[in-house]
Amino acid sequence: MLLTGLITIAAFILIGRGASSAERKPLPMAAGFILLAISLSLHVVHHESLMRSVTTVSAEFGVGFWVLAGMLSKAHRPAKPFFALGAMTLALAVVLIASGKIRSAIDVETILVELGPDDRIEEVEHILARHDAAAERAYPTVTLSEDADLAQVYLVTVPVDRTDRLIEDLTSDRENVDHTEVNRLFDMIHPVSQPGVVTEAESVLENDPLVGRQWALSAINGHEAHALLKDAAPARKAVVAILDTGVDG
The missing domain is CATH 1.20.58 (Methane Monooxygenase Hydroxylase; Chain G, domain 1)
Structure with a gap:
């Protein structure tokens, strides 16, 4: 000071x-x-x-x-x-x-800070400086005219031992700050593909040439289910809809 x-x-x-x-x-x-x-x-x-x-x-x-x-x-x-x-x-x-x-440099955490539509990051610089925090735009390519909310979100890096106090000080600045929260990152557990042995029967029942890499079928005993239903005649037909988000994991 x-x-x-x-x-x-x-x-x-x-x-x-x-x-x-x-x-x-x-x-x-x-x-x-x-x-x-x-x-x-x-x-x-x-x-x-x-x-x-x-x-x-x-x-x-x-x-x-x-x-x-x-x-x-x-x-x-x-x-x-x-x-x-x-x-x-x-x-x-x-x-x-x-x-x-x-x-x-080693023990830092990031928080997300959303400012009001008419506010600037310079208006809270004194709070950031007090806690040795640095801010950068979370969505630098988004302009206010494109999205007034995302354009006002900042990613703030702060030492871990000052995170709670910084959030408290920013939250108390109701004139400039709309919302603050810790930027928590979650790593998805990626499934491990295990090539399987495709038998002749499976090739007929499952006409996917890469069925041996479908780890989920083995996990749910799908091959065994196909084998049980191979010679079974359905009592009636059913319409099945598959909704896929495209996200694995």
């Missing part, structure tokens, strides 16, 4: 002024500590994740410690401890950023 960063740097400048003066001034230092408390409280109010908050605070404090160390060094006061603290907190921020990117 830019605001908390500016407040943190201002706080360290005030602390530095109070600590580097010939006679230490408690008032600027007290004001600096108050600003630090305000900065930390803003991180809490902003509902950031713990990892993001620690990373941001580490980066802000690292820069702040270096600013303080520079002011103390210029005033010929001990500054090395603050240089060291700044280096350690900045190093911690770098490690957290790197680990967060690796984790986000």
